[in-house]
Amino acid sequence: xxxYVIAVYVDNxxxxxxxxxxxxxxxxxxxxxxxxxxxxxxxYSRITISLSGDEYTKNQIVVQLNKLHNVQMVKVLSDESxxxxxxxxxxxxxxxxxxxEIMAAAEVYKGKIIDYSVSTISVEVTGxxxxxDAFIELMMPLGILEMCRTGIVAIERGAETMxxxx
Amino acid sequence: xxxxxxxxxxxxxxxxxxxxVFGYPGGQVLNIYDALYNAGDRINHVLTAHEQGAAHAxxxxxxxxxxxxxxxxxxxxxxxxxxxxxxxxxxxxxxxVAITGNVPTSLxxxxxxQEVDITGITLPITKHNYFVKDINELAAxxxxxxKIAKSGRPGPVLVDIxxxxxxATVEFEPEGVVESFPEKKVxxxxxxxxxxxxxxxEKPYIYVGGGVMSRNLGEDVMALSEKIDGCIGCTFMGLxxxxxxxxxxxxxxxxxxxxASSMANKNADLIIGIGIRFSDRATGNTQKYSKGAKIxxxxxxxxxxxxxxxxxxxxxxxxGDSLKRILSAVEEKSRPLWHEEFEKLKEDEKKIxxxxxxxxxSILPPKKVFEIINKHKDENTVIATDVGQHxxxxxxxxxxxxxRKFVSSxxxxxxxxxxxxxxxxxxGSHNKTILVTGDGSFGMNLNELATAVTYNLPIVVVLLNNxxxxxxxxxxxLFYGKRYSNTVLGRKTNFPLLxxxxxxxxxxxxxxxxxxxxMAEAMKCEGPVLIEVAIEKDEFVLPMLxxxxxxxxxIVTIDKEETQ
Numbered sequence: 001x002x003x004y005v006i007a008v009y010v011d012n013x014x015x016x017x018x019x020x021x022x023x024x025x026x027x028x029x030x031x032x033x034x035x036x037x038x039x040x041x042x043x044y045s046r047i048t049i050s051l052s053g054d055e056y057t058k059n060q061i062v063v064q065l066n067k068l069h070n071v072q073m074v075k076v077l078s079d080e081s082x083x084x085x086x087x088x089x090x091x092x093x094x095x096x097x098x099x100x101e102i103m104a105a106a107e108v109y110k111g112k113i114i115d116y117s118v119s120t121i122s123v124e125v126t127g128x129x130x131x132x133d134a135f136i137e138l139m140m141p142l143g144i145l146e147m148c149r150t151g152i153v154a155i156e157r158g159a160e161t162m163x164x165x166x
Numbered sequence: 167x168x169x170x171x172x173x174x175x176x177x178x179x180x181x182x183x184x185x186x187v188f189g190y191p192g193g194q195v196l197n198i199y200d201a202l203y204n205a206g207d208r209i210n211h212v213l214t215a216h217e218q219g220a221a222h223a224x225x226x227x228x229x230x231x232x233x234x235x236x237x238x239x240x241x242x243x244x245x246x247x248x249x250x251x252x253x254x255x256x257x258x259x260x261x262x263v264a265i266t267g268n269v270p271t272s273l274x275x276x277x278x279x280q281e282v283d284i285t286g287i288t289l290p291i292t293k294h295n296y297f298v299k300d301i302n303e304l305a306a307x308x309x310x311x312x313k314i315a316k317s318g319r320p321g322p323v324l325v326d327i328x329x330x331x332x333x334a335t336v337e338f339e340p341e342g343v344v345e346s347f348p349e350k351k352v353x354x355x356x357x358x359x360x361x362x363x364x365x366x367x368e369k370p371y372i373y374v375g376g377g378v379m380s381r382n383l384g385e386d387v388m389a390l391s392e393k394i395d396g397c398i399g400c401t402f403m404g405l406x407x408x409x410x411x412x413x414x415x416x417x418x419x420x421x422x423x424x425x426a427s428s429m430a431n432k433n434a435d436l437i438i439g440i441g442i443r444f445s446d447r448a449t450g451n452t453q454k455y456s457k458g459a460k461i462x463x464x465x466x467x468x469x470x471x472x473x474x475x476x477x478x479x480x481x482x483x484x485x486g487d488s489l490k491r492i493l494s495a496v497e498e499k500s501r502p503l504w505h506e507e508f509e510k511l512k513e514d515e516k517k518i519x520x521x522x523x524x525x526x527x528s529i530l531p532p533k534k535v536f537e538i539i540n541k542h543k544d545e546n547t548v549i550a551t552d553v554g555q556h557x558x559x560x561x562x563x564x565x566x567x568x569x570r571k572f573v574s575s576x577x578x579x580x581x582x583x584x585x586x587x588x589x590x591x592x593x594g595s596h597n598k599t600i601l602v603t604g605d606g607s608f609g610m611n612l613n614e615l616a617t618a619v620t621y622n623l624p625i626v627v628v629l630l631n632n633x634x635x636x637x638x639x640x641x642x643x644l645f646y647g648k649r650y651s652n653t654v655l656g657r658k659t660n661f662p663l664l665x666x667x668x669x670x671x672x673x674x675x676x677x678x679x680x681x682x683x684x685m686a687e688a689m690k691c692e693g694p695v696l697i698e699v700a701i702e703k704d705e706f707v708l709p710m711l712x713x714x715x716x717x718x719x720x721i722v723t724i725d726k727e728e729t730q
Contacts, residue, residue: 015297019289026290056472063469069294069314 008047009073033151093143171332172197178308188220192240194267197332215613221251222586227594242280253291257577261320270330293321301334317346319467350483370396371434376403377441395501399427406566420448422558426511432717444474454716536563552584552607555636582610618694619669665696676700
């Protein structure tokens with residue numbers, strides 16, 4: 001089992017995300033995360049998919065994506081030369097006993113306190129998924145009230161782009 | 167020229183070269199049918215008894231003509247009745263455009279009368295689909311639907327049009343027939359790799375599928391087999407693409423394939439797959455499939471390469487172009503040992519068939535039925551089938567000399583497909599069409615007899631009646647300890663009387679002589695005829711690969727006592 005990140009350019013039209021996700025269900029592909037957003041050209045959206053699987057599954061995902069009419073481009077991003085980021089917002093119980101520890105951890109992880117109330121503290125953390133995982137681990141005993149993560153967005157280092165395919 | 171949405175639908179169909187459509191009117195396609203009313207001299211509409219029949223008719227029409235089949239249905243139940251037909255076309259890569267009406271956009275999402283999300287429902291069973299909410303996009307969507315349906319690996323596309331879009335008007339300019347998307351030419355290095363594998367092999371088996379049928383590449387395939395001294399086998403979908411009289415053609419391989427073809431596939435050291443997809447019915451156990459053999463696969467659909475079977479050379483792109491380039495580059499070489507081997511396999515097959523013929527205690531064995539059909543048909547006769555034992559016998563025993571003469575549901579295995587498909591095939595080919603069906607399958611959509619009678623279509627329905635669901639029964643006999651759960655129909659249907667009630671001619675036959683006579687008379691009829699043929703309920707389709715087994719486990723003969 002390896003981890004893969006696949007970037008996909010799709011038409012920015014209603015229903016395209018459903019076409020992509022329905023194909024995953026139908027073909028029995030399991031994915032870890034999927035994010036989608038418009039790019040600089042509003043005609044397209046970029047979908048970033050992360051998955052753990054074997055090479056066969058990864059290849060099948062690529063070829064099956066390519067068959068969808070609204071999919072314009074598919075690229076598997078290489079693990080070593082790709083920058084991956086994920087954002088998390090986590091809401092913690094604010095008590096005299098845990099406050100200092102949350103703030104200290106947030107500082108070490110370069111997190112931001114984005115909301116503070118009498119009873120809660122919300123922290124925003126950005127980074128590679130492993131960093132987010134580690135932060136959650138730290139927060140676990142301190143009373144997590146709620147959390148959400150965006151899933152991975154990723155871009156290749158250096159001159160490589162979506163368009164520089166073989 | 168300002169036209170309404172429904173007029174645009176009709177004009178786009180005509181512009182795309184459509185001459186025949188199949189369908190059924192209803193509330194949300196009233197406007198389209200109203201526009202059709204004025205276009206009766208330019209487009210022929212065949213009204214079926216049920217939307218499913220219309221979908222299968224569009225499918226059968228597309229199979230025999232190579233054109234895009236078109237079906238029209240209303241919203242809600244009209245649209246959902248198309249679903250099986252669309253899925254059937256998807257699995258067999260049949261080009262089809264399905265047009266459905268929907269409730270006006272203001273009522274969409276409100277669970278309005280006869281509203282369903284048909285684009286959602288058909289998402290996984292179409293190549294693409296459209297929900298056209300803007301009249302300005304209608305013509306472009308329809309044209310693109312045709313383009314997608316016929317490009318690359320063909321398939322069905324659905325266009326759903328709300329009623330208000332059918333009523334709205336917009337400027338319309340007719341255009342020409344849309345071109346398919348251009349197909350990739352395979353790189354020289356890939357062709358060279360395939361040529362090297364062929365030159366180095368000793369036992370080449372050319373394995374052709376639906377791609378060869380839809381691109382009409384039979385001649386090139388035969389030329390390749392001559393040049394490399396190989397033999398040819400086919401998938402179910404490849405049937406009729408190579409003439410059965412061709413001496414290097416061993417017929418269909420796989421679960422119920424010809425012994426010689428399956429064994430040659432197993433013994434070959436090189437498999438040259440052209441327009442095939444290594445379906446589970448063709449390979450049996452994929453772990454054991456053609457171990458030790460090299461495999462070349464040519465397909466326009468890149469997703470078929472390394473999907474079910476890992477190959478040594480995958481040539482993704484225009485299969486006709488690749489085949490021609492391979493043909494001109496490959497060494498001409500005779501392979502006498504292999505030639506001798508596949509000729510011997512043909513002899514072995516004949517011996518096995520003879521043995522099975524001798525064992526048969528039937529008064530009218532199924533094989534005999536097909537011999538008689540072969541005698542009465544000509545090279546232009548279309549053979550349509552339903553699904554089950556009769557279908558496999560048809561695949562094994564019917565002789566085809568010309569391409570696109572076999573109309574049958576391969577991938578989806580749709581019982582009830584046959585009569586609708588035969589209607590479409592007859593309308594498309596203008597030739598005599600023989601539907602071979604069984605009492606189970608025929609029971610599913612026999613209402614289309616009404617359609618065949620209304621349009622006085624020369625369709626001969628050969629109904630093999632054994633009173634049971636024969637294929638399922640065969641499995642129950644062999645693998646479920648003869649526990650015939652719900653496969654004994656025990657119906658009292660009088661099929662000839664039923665056919666007559668619909669207005670068709672009818673015969674019944676229980677012996678070779680009776681069937682011979684009925685067939686001769688039926689072939690002379692101008693309209694639809696039904697021949698009910700009584701056959702034994704315990705006839706088997708042989709050979710057979712057992713479930714989970716591979717070609718090594720092929721069952722070629724069964725002693726009835728053994729199954730007691």
